[in-house]
Amino acid sequence: MSFISWSFVVLFALVFAARLAFSRRNTGAPYLLILLAASVVFYGWHVPWYLLLLVFSSAVDYFAALWIDRSPAGSARRKWLIAACVSANLGLLAVFKYWNFGLSTLESLLEMAGVPAKLPHSNLILPMGLSFYTFVAMGYAVDVYRGKIPPERSFWKLFLFISFFPHLMAGPVIRAKDFLHQLYRKRRVCAPVFYEGMWLIIQGAFLKLVCANNLANTVDRLWNAQTIAQAGSADLAAMALMYSGQIFCDFAGYSNMARGMAYLLGFRFPVNFNNPYIAASFSNFWQRWHITLSTWLRDYFYISLGGNRISPRRTYINLIVVMVLGGLWHGAAATYVVWGAIHGAALAGERLLGLGQTGEQSRGRAAKLAWLVVVQVVVLVAWVFFRSPGLHEAVNFLKRILHWEGSFLPSPALLQMMVFLVPPAIMHLRGALVERGLVPPMGRFEQAALAGALLFLTMIGYGINNAFIYFQF
Amino acid sequence: MPSSTSSFSPGRKRARHRRLFAVFAASFGVLAVVSAAVWARTPDALKRQRMPVLEAPPADKGERYLSSFRGVSVGHYLHFSGIDSEMIRHLREADVLIIGNSRVQFGFPQSVMKPFFARHGLKYYALGFPYSETITFPWRLLQKYDLHPRWVVVNEDIIFFNQPSDYAAEVMRSHPFNAWQNHFETDATYAAIRALHRVLPHLKVLRANVADPVPFRSREDGTVLFIGTPAKPVLIRNFPQHHHSVYDEEVRTAAAFKAEVERRGGQLVFTYVPKVNPLRPHAVELAARLNVPLVSPVLEGLESFDTSHLTAGSAVRFATAFVQEFEKVLATAGPRPK
Numbered sequence A: 001m002s003f004i005s006w007s008f009v010v011l012f013a014l015v016f017a018a019r020l021a022f023s024r025r026n027t028g029a030p031y032l033l034i035l036l037a038a039s040v041v042f043y044g045w046h047v048p049w050y051l052l053l054l055v056f057s058s059a060v061d062y063f064a065a066l067w068i069d070r071s072p073a074g075s076a077r078r079k080w081l082i083a084a085c086v087s088a089n090l091g092l093l094a095v096f097k098y099w100n101f102g103l104s105t106l107e108s109l110l111e112m113a114g115v116p117a118k119l120p121h122s123n124l125i126l127p128m129g130l131s132f133y134t135f136v137a138m139g140y141a142v143d144v145y146r147g148k149i150p151p152e153r154s155f156w157k158l159f160l161f162i163s164f165f166p167h168l169m170a171g172p173v174i175r176a177k178d179f180l181h182q183l184y185r186k187r188r189v190c191a192p193v194f195y196e197g198m199w200l201i202i203q204g205a206f207l208k209l210v211c212a213n214n215l216a217n218t219v220d221r222l223w224n225a226q227t228i229a230q231a232g233s234a235d236l237a238a239m240a241l242m243y244s245g246q247i248f249c250d251f252a253g254y255s256n257m258a259r260g261m262a263y264l265l266g267f268r269f270p271v272n273f274n275n276p277y278i279a280a281s282f283s284n285f286w287q288r289w290h291i292t293l294s295t296w297l298r299d300y301f302y303i304s305l306g307g308n309r310i311s312p313r314r315t316y317i318n319l320i321v322v323m324v325l326g327g328l329w330h331g332a333a334a335t336y337v338v339w340g341a342i343h344g345a346a347l348a349g350e351r352l353l354g355l356g357q358t359g360e361q362s363r364g365r366a367a368k369l370a371w372l373v374v375v376q377v378v379v380l381v382a383w384v385f386f387r388s389p390g391l392h393e394a395v396n397f398l399k400r401i402l403h404w405e406g407s408f409l410p411s412p413a414l415l416q417m418m419v420f421l422v423p424p425a426i427m428h429l430r431g432a433l434v435e436r437g438l439v440p441p442m443g444r445f446e447q448a449a450l451a452g453a454l455l456f457l458t459m460i461g462y463g464i465n466n467a468f469i470y471f472q473f
Numbered sequence B: 001m002p003s004s005t006s007s008f009s010p011g012r013k014r015a016r017h018r019r020l021f022a023v024f025a026a027s028f029g030v031l032a033v034v035s036a037a038v039w040a041r042t043p044d045a046l047k048r049q050r051m052p053v054l055e056a057p058p059a060d061k062g063e064r065y066l067s068s069f070r071g072v073s074v075g076h077y078l079h080f081s082g083i084d085s086e087m088i089r090h091l092r093e094a095d096v097l098i099i100g101n102s103r104v105q106f107g108f109p110q111s112v113m114k115p116f117f118a119r120h121g122l123k124y125y126a127l128g129f130p131y132s133e134t135i136t137f138p139w140r141l142l143q144k145y146d147l148h149p150r151w152v153v154v155n156e157d158i159i160f161f162n163q164p165s166d167y168a169a170e171v172m173r174s175h176p177f178n179a180w181q182n183h184f185e186t187d188a189t190y191a192a193i194r195a196l197h198r199v200l201p202h203l204k205v206l207r208a209n210v211a212d213p214v215p216f217r218s219r220e221d222g223t224v225l226f227i228g229t230p231a232k233p234v235l236i237r238n239f240p241q242h243h244h245s246v247y248d249e250e251v252r253t254a255a256a257f258k259a260e261v262e263r264r265g266g267q268l269v270f271t272y273v274p275k276v277n278p279l280r281p282h283a284v285e286l287a288a289r290l291n292v293p294l295v296s297p298v299l300e301g302l303e304s305f306d307t308s309h310l311t312a313g314s315a316v317r318f319a320t321a322f323v324q325e326f327e328k329v330l331a332t333a334g335p336r337p338k
Helices: A006-021 A028-044 A050-070 A076-112 A130-145 A155-163 A176-183 A191-222 A225-230 A233-264 A282-286 A291-302 A312-330 A334-353 A365-387 A391-402 A412-435 A444-461 B010-041 B044-050 B074-081 B085-093 B102-107 B110-119 B136-144 B166-172 B176-199 B248-263 B280-290 B312-331
Strands: B064-066 B096-100 B124-128 B151-155 B214-218 B224-227 B267-271
Touching (some): A006 A028, A006 B176, A028 A050, A028 A155, A050 A076, A050 A130, A076 A130, A130 A155, A130 A176, A130 A312, A155 A176, A191 A412, A191 A444, A191 B010, A233 A391, A365 A391, B010 B176, B064 B176, B074 B136, B074 B176, B085 B124, B096 B102, B110 B124, B110 B312, B136 B166, B136 B248, B248 B280, B267 B312
Parallel strands (some): B151 B267
Antiparallel strands (some): B064 B214, B214 B224
C-alpha cells in the first residue's frame, strides 16, 4: 500500500482514531495490536504472500537473538548463530533481488571466456520493502550479538518493530535501540506532537506530490536513448539537475511523511535527510543524505570490516567496498554499483587529500566553496548513473554534456518545469542560513502559516506520478 | 518528541493552540479564496478545454466505466481479473474482436461501429489497451476466456511481439483483489479531483496543451468515449516517413497468433489506424507475408490531436471507411456456425 492512496487514507484514519480513543489510558497492548494489524494489512495489501517473508525474516532474528543471548560471550556458538542469522537475511536478498543479476553477470563472463551459456533466470518478483526490513531485522540481531541491547522476549512486539507500517516500505532504517523502548511507554496525544506530525506530513506531501511528481513527469518522459541522442547539452544538464531534485523530493518527502505519521501514532523516528545539497564534503553529504542507511552501513559494515582502525590503505578499501555494497543494496544493476563506486572513491580520495574537514580553521573560504562545488558536481554525475537504464546510456549522457553542443540555456519547456526545483532550493538555502546562525529556526507560527500555504499548493499543483522511487528497492 | 509546553497554564495553552490553528487556516483560506475567485472569473473556454475532468460525467457503475486515470489502466485489470462478469459475458459473445493499442481505443468510435454491426446481426468488442500494448495481453485474454470470435481484427502497428507491456506484465501477475483495489482507487481519486477542481483550479490550466482526455469504456462493446481531447490537431500525411523492417520475431508471433485464431474457428484480419509517422507499409508487408486481408482505408485530411491518436471527427471518418471495406470481408464469410 502506498501512502499516496485512498486505501491508505482510510487505514491511517482508522488507526489514528484508535490512537485518540486509547489516549491517556493504560491500554498499551490493544493499541499495539491494532498497529500490528494495520501493518499486516498495509504490507499484505497487494501481494499477501509477501507477509510470509516478513514473518520468516522476523522469526529468524527473534530466535537467533534469544539463542545468542543464552550463549556465553565470545563463544563459537554465538558466532555461528549470528553468522547463520545474517546469512538467512542476506539469503532472502540474494534469492529475490540478486539472483538474476548474478546469473546475467556469470553469463557475460562465460561469453567473454568463449563458453556462452543460458542459465535459468528466476521469475520471482521483488517483495516491496525487502531491502529495508532485512536491514532493520539484521541490525537488531547484530545489536544483541554485540551486547548493545537485550533481546526482545515478545515475538509480536519484535514483529511490530520490523513491520511497523510508517517505515516498512522505504525506511527510515530504524534501530531496535531507538524503537523497542517506545513500545513500552505510556503515550498520550498532546498538541505539540500533533502539530509536529501534521507539519511533517504536509511538508512531505508537498515535496512528493508537487515537486517530485512534476519533475518526474518531465524526467521520465525525456530520459530515453532517443531523446538523449538528440537533446542539447544544456537540456541534458537540466535533466540531471531535475532528477537530483526529483529523487530528493521523492525520498525526503516520503521520509517526512513517515516521521509525521509515526509522531501522530506516538512514535519517534530519526531524521533521514538534512539538506544534502549544501554538503561541503562527501563525508558531510552522507551525514545528510539517507542518514539512517549511511549510519547503518557505517555501524554494521564499515566497522565490521575494520573501519579506519587497521591502516590508511585498508580504510580507503573499506570505504569503497561499503559504498559499492550500498550501491548494490539499491538495486541489482551495474549502474547502482558504479554509483556506489563513485561515492566510495570520492570518500576515499577526500580522506586521502584531507579535504573532508569542515571545521572553520581547516581551509580558506574560497577553497571550501570550490570543494563544495566539486562535491555537488560529482554527486550529480553519480545520479546520472543511478537514473540511467544502463552504463552505456549513462556514459553517452555524460559525453554529450562534456562535448557541449547547442545553446547555453535549456529549452523553454524544461526551464518552465525547473520551477519545481525552487522549493527544495529555498529549503536548502534556508537550512544553510540556519546552520550558520544567520536566521533563526522556524517557529511554530511560521510553520503553521507555511503549512497552510503548502497544503493549498499541494491541492492545486500535484503531479501525476504517484510511485515512490525507493519502493523498488 | 518535541519539547513540552508544560510551562504554560492550560488556558494559555489552549489560546496558543487556537492562534496556531487560526494562522494555519488563514494562510490556507486566503490563498484558496483568492484563487477560487480568479477561477470563477476564468472564461468557460479555458475551464472546459483544459480540464476535461470537469466536463466528464461521474465514474458511476453504468454502461461505461472510467477506464484509465492518472496512470492507472482499470481496463487492463478488469479484463484480466474477470471481476466484472457482465463485461466478460459481452466479450465471450463477440463475433468480431478488434485488438490493438490505444489507437484502437481512439480509432473505432461506438457511434459508427454499433449501428454497422447491429445491421449485420453481429456482436463486436474492441480490445484496445493503452501503454503501447502488444499482442500478448489480448492473446492471453483470448485463451483465458476461451473466446471463439469469427473475425479477429488486429491493428498492426508493430504489435506482434511476444512480450507484454510492463504494465500488462504487472497486471498478469496480479490477483483479482488488485483489480478491485485499482478500480476503487481510480474512482475515488477521480471523484476527489472533480470535486476539488470545481472550487480550486489546477496549476496545469496555466499551461497550454495540457488536456488529459478522460476515457470512459463501454462494458458492452469495449469502445472508449474520450471526454475532452485538445483543440490543436496535427494533419496526418499519407506518405511513409518511416519504414520499419518486419522482424522475424514479428512474423513468427503473428503466424502463431493466426494459427490460434483459425484453430478457434475465426479469421485474422489486419487493419491500420493512421497516425503521424505512419507505419502502414509495415502492416502491408506483414499482411502480405502471412496472407492476411488488410482492411486499411487511406483517407486524406485525417487529423491527430497528439500526433499519435485520431481526433474525434477523424475517427468517425476513418471508422466509416473501415466498416465499408470490412463489409467485403463479411461478404466472403461462410454461414454462421451454430
